Amino acid sequence: MTVTSTAASLKPTPPQMNGLPVIGNVMEFMKDRTALLQRGYRQFGSIFSIKLGPKPVAVLFGEEAQEAFFAHTDKELRMDKAYGLLRASFGDIAFAAPPETYFAQRHILHAPFKGQMMAGYISIMNEEVQKWLDGLGDSGEIDITNRLIPLIQNVAGHAIMGKEFHDRMGQEFWALYADIGKALDPVLPPNLPLPKFQRRDRAKAKMHEILKPLIAERRASPDQHDDMLQVYATATYKDGRPVEDEVIIGIITALMFAGHETTVGQTAWTILELLRHPAYLAHLYSEVAQVMPYAGKPVDASTLMQLNYVRWAVDETTRLHPSADMIMREADSEIEIGNYRIPAGWLVLLSSTLAQQLPETFRDPERFDPLRFAPDRAEDKQHRFTITGFGGGVHKCAGMNFANNEMAIITAKLFQQYELELLSNDVQITYTEGASRPKNAIVRYRRKPRAAIPVDVMAQAVAAGCPHISGQADQAAATSHN
């Protein structure tokens, strides 16, 4: 399939699904966008169009269309124009910035996601997850999605802004973020004098007030912290200029947006799908028992690599329940994709939910079957863009490894330390700003008896600086003396 810019073309625009006058397919899209797009796929195949109010939207799937979509991003297909609603919240940064600004900032945006910082993030994840598990107590019932929210906010806040600041200001910060997130409105102009937009502007002003002195402090003593804020505070543009405070604050807010709702949704789905598939879960339980015999001992990067059943379950959730289920662009000039012409001004939509369930690519695609990621099947490796749940090409998710490690650590430690049972049989899907997640998913849990950690293992963990294990050290020492 070729994509070409063209001034005038005889090719038709993609066939259009039936919709209502004026509003087009908006109602069905808001109610259940996956069902709408599935119907379009059945009716027309891999390229068709819908209308969201007056705006025509070309919908694409399939290997060649997905390749074209990512290859032409930031050329004919613009990200910032599709995500214009984010600009009022975050400013001209990352996914909300025009291409020339984005490319000037890209190395800055991605700087804290370089491999060498991951060990520190994994250690934060261990600490926050163990604290969360300890807070669950011996048994109970929880709405798993809601209960994961504070955990994932704590991991993100701790990694982005550092422990001391997050412990002190985290709650206030996430409340301010909530006012910004709630003002993301795909329909209304963002500067109308409405209470929700006024709350957003007050929250942004407050965030600036809190963060500006902190950034100045970080610049003054650059060796004292190893969180993302520190990386941004001391980053420079390619010509050596320091990054403006506004840009840093915009990036921090955008990371809070990009990184937490998505991770909440996919972690919750991973846990739910495992509970719905006891045969697979049995393998995972025994893998975890073998690789991680001691509750409370941190999971490091090499341990994560041994947790195949955990990682495949996390990957299968990205395929079957992508939180960022839609990736959007806007055509800046007219282009051709395959047999169709997409005029300038059209939105272009790639639905990862459908793209990752194409029957020509995946065996039994609607089934939760993590073993499709095992090396002997490797269904995800068929082409470069088989899996699009974390995007692809130049804008591929900067936090993908962060998120995958976090989801694996939560899953591994939860099933290591608890027996769980899914009580709900009517779990639904709900869409928040930019991410989807399960709703009404009630889980019952009971803590497993803990194997005492041998003194030498404990000593290694304490020596490695594990903060949550030290409390158990005295207990282990006492046990060893008995």
Ligand code: HEM
């Ligand atoms: C399960 C969790 C996550 C999912 C499903 C997810 C999904 C995505 C997707 C689909 C994109 C590309 C959007 C597009 O092309 O239109 C993206 C971009 C991005 N994500 Fe994530 N994300 C997750 C977690 C995170 C985390 C934890 C962070 C950071 C803490 C993060 C930071 C970013 C950034 C900065 C970008 C923009 C990259 C660029 O444009 O260069 N994400 N994410």
